[in-house]
Amino acid sequence: MIFYLLGAVVCLLLGQYLLQTSRFRRYGVKYVTPVPFFGNMAKILLRIKPNSELLIELYNKFSTERFYGRFELLSPVVEIRDLELVKKIAVKDFDNFPDRRKANADFDIGIVRSVAMLTGQDWKDMRSTLSPAFTSSKIRLMVPFMVEVGDQMLMALKEKVKNSKTSKIDINCKDLTARYANDVIATCAFGLKVNSHTDTNNEFFSNGKVLSTFSLRDNIIFMLSSSLPFVAKLFEFDSAKADRFFSKIFAHTIKDRQAENFIRPDLIHLLVEANKGKLTHEDTKSDESVGFATVEESSIGRKQVNKVWSEKDLVAQAVVFFIAGFETISSGMTFLMYEMGRNPDIQERLVQEIMETDAKNGGKLDFDSIQKMVYLDMVITEVLRLWPPVVNLDRLCVKDYNIGKPNKTADKDFIVPKGSIVSIPSFAVHRDPTYYPNPEQFDPERFSDDNKHKIPPFAYMPFGVGPRNCIGSRFALCEMKIMTYQIMKHFMISPCAKTIIPPVLATDNMNVKIRGGDWMAFECRE
Structure with missing residues (x-):
């Protein structure tokens, strides 16, 4: 038989x-x-x-x-x-292609009910509900949380330099940026104080790595859900346990805040307020761009909806924001430090702009000063061209x-x-010489005022394209700029013995990363 x-x-x-x-x-x-x-x-x-x-x-x-x-x-x-x-x-013709690839609804993971995976009218309603929470005015309020996390990171790095026998220390940039991204999401999304640079094995970070990595096995299961769904549903994602961990934290936090009537301007508060219909869509002109890579919200996301979502639905959004924020930031910032290390002239020009901005603002780092930094935006934009967080x-x-x-x-x-x-x-597309001459070269000048108009529409899409673009692009760009500002102000980055130049990409998962780690030497500027 x-x-x-x-x-x-x-x-x-x-x-x-x-x-x-x-x-x-x-x-x-x-x-x-x-x-x-x-x-x-x-x-x-x-x-x-x-x-x-x-x-x-x-x-x-x-x-x-x-x-x-x-x-x-x-x-x-x-x-x-x-x-x-x-x-x-x-x-x-968006109406013909309104959805992303579907995940099997039988999977017991939050991402299935997230704005990234919802389809049809459910997606439209969720997008409209959430988009007011990701405008520049809301992100502005989260900047102090990001700066605080960056300060913790700098203290840990300086302590390592102090305890070393040389002026330089070798740092695995992927590990450093993953811990930073983890702690930013912990405070901005979950309202938790986590210091993964000192408490290196904390449960939040350990589960975060599992949840955001999306292993090769998870990718196979996900692909099978399209071609052989009856086979795919026989397996559980590697990340399922971590998904349940964060879902539990988020659900408990909502209940605790409601019981104590506690308000903090973070993502949990914004999700709850959005679900009550208390957030309004800002006028396009008042919702500032935070850089060339910013994607605009479509008319779909700007519609008013009266739908009330379940707690499970809200939890799913928090989980997917963790996944997207963790990997996007850690990957982008890892490659930024890699390119700074092997392009010292670009690094020094960026540092000069940072020092001038810092002096002008008396050492204060805030949303407005970050957005006025032209060269910083050019550098971030070029990092996301050469090393986009999503490859297709x-x-x-x-x-x-x-x-x-x-x-x-x-x-x-x-x-x-x-x-x-x-x-x-x-x-x-980002490496097509038709659109980007000498595409393998890291060159922020592509996005200067004199050059950026030469880039054809739809040839640059690190945060997606069309109505289903990344809802959190402003948050991600702001976070990357703050981390870059803080690290470059205090540290000089250069290649070390472990640095792989030219880069060789790893094959052990579907994310873009350098084989053998992303090591660079850090030296205090002062």
């Missing part, structure tokens, strides 16, 4: 494989022949190649195409290369969509079937 069952499964997989490849072939859509079951993911799943490298490889291979095909396990993915097509899918942006097609011909020689329009995944390879 078991042999018949296995045979049926093999036939099913083979049939789906032939069906998907033949569809691309019939319409002249180019693709790399997939390996049965693994698709084009075999080298990634076997940890031979990082996902970002595969995206660039395919992007360059099909340089004459408007779009091409790739396979995630058994699921065909239409990869978009043409920027006009990116605009149509992400903005103009996916959208779910909710009704059949005519995407046109894949290239000039094709004789048929390709119809994207309902339920298909369409993806935008942002990591590859």
Whole structure:
């Protein structure tokens, strides 16, 4: 009996494989022949190649195409290369692609009910509910919490230098920035005081690393939820236990605050107030940009809604903000310090602006002074171009969509079937020499006032594109700028014996990071 069952499964997989490849072939859509079951993911799943490298490889291979095909396990993915097509899918024809890839609703993890994964009207209502909590005026109130966390980090670093036998100490930047990001989210989102630089093994940080890493196994389960949902739901995410840990903390904090009538201007307070309908959408002009990378809220997010969400729904939002904030900040800041270390001229120019700003403001660090720093914004913007936190942006097609011909020689329009995944390879677009000359070079001048107008629309998307862009872009940019300001003011960063130059990307998970750690030497400026 078991042999018949296995045979049926093999036939099913083979049939789906032939069906998907033949569809691309019939319409002249180019693709790399997939390996049965693994698709084009075999080298990634076997940890031979990082996902970002595969995206660039395919992007360059099909340089004459408007779009091409790739396979995630058994699921065909239409990869978009043409920027006009990116605009149509992400903005103009958004109603055809309003959702991200769906997670199996049976998964007992908060992210399933988060604004990142909700679909249809639920997503629209949640986005409208939450967007007033992420405006510049709300983030302004959280800056003192970020500065306090940065001060704790500086004290710990200076103590390490003091206790060392040399003036320089080798620092794993990924570990340093992860602890900073963890503590900022602890105070800004959960209202908790955590010092992960001294209490290195605290439970909040340990669970945070598990929750935000999203292991290779978790990614496989997530991909299976699209192609084989009945198989995927048999497994539990590695991060499920950590998810329950943070959900419990958040739920208890809400209850404690309500019981004590305690108010603190952090994310918990804003979520509760938003759910009561007490937050209002700011006028576009009054909601300042916090840099070139800022994404604007669409009309969908600015609508007024009267829906009241359950506590479980609010908990899910807090969990996904932790995941997004932890990895986005730690990854972005790690690469920023890496680029400062190997580009000392850029580092010194940035430090000069920081010192001038510091003197002008009498040592005070606040939201307004950060936003006036032009070169700091250029540096952050270039870091997010060269090392975007999300390497590709996916959208779910909710009704059949005519995407046109894949290239000039094709004789048929390709119809994207309902339920298909369409993806935008942002990591590859950001490294396309057509849009960014000498793209591998770290060059903040690309985003100077004289040059930034040369960048085509939709060629820069570190926080996504269209109505489903990152709701927390202002928060992330402000946090990155504050951490950069504090570290660069007090420390000089340079390569050490452990620094890997040029960078070699790790293959042990789906996030972009440097193999062997991200080590740099830190030396006190004073």
